[in-house]
Amino acid sequence: MNFSSALVTFPDKEWAKSIAEEIIKKKLAACADLFSIESIYRWKGNINNENEVGAVFKIRSEDFEEFSECVRSLHPYEVPCIVSYEISNGTDDYLDWIRESTIRD
Template sequence: MPVHLVFCSCPDPETAQRLATALVDARLAACVSVLPAMRSVYRWQGAVEQADEVLLLAKTPGTQLPALVEALRSQHPYELPEIVAVEAAAGLPAYLDWVADATRE
């Protein structure tokens, strides 16, 4: 079963922690790493903006990806949250199995 890495930027540590905990509690992600102190530069509504943000890196099997994306979208405070998923090309088989096991009911 493919495992996906899902990137999601958050406005502050509290939001990041809340979302990370919600995803793991709901078994939508086996693990969510919270990476602090990132600065994003982006174009929004015609202007170049900058923001200090916190990055989430969620690990989830492909079967949970649609529900995880929807949970992030619905609970995120941004009007248009960054939610980008990348399929892992390879990994330690035991870890990939754990991701699948940790997200089962």
């Protein structure tokens, strides 16, 4: 089984926490690490600058589609940042914890 880290950015800590808790409750991710960021980005021709909150989720790679659909259904942005990076290596017990935390009926 392959695992990934999925990065999503949010307007603030409240949005990040409420969506992260919902995703983890639904067992679409085992955990989320939240951290403050200052985002500089191009949007409709302008360069903008916002304080945001990033969240790195640990997921099964096969769940990315279901994970991203659930995030999108809850997220306030028109085009939220939802990308993932393959975990190339991990300790057996930790990866097994991700697997167990994402078993859905």
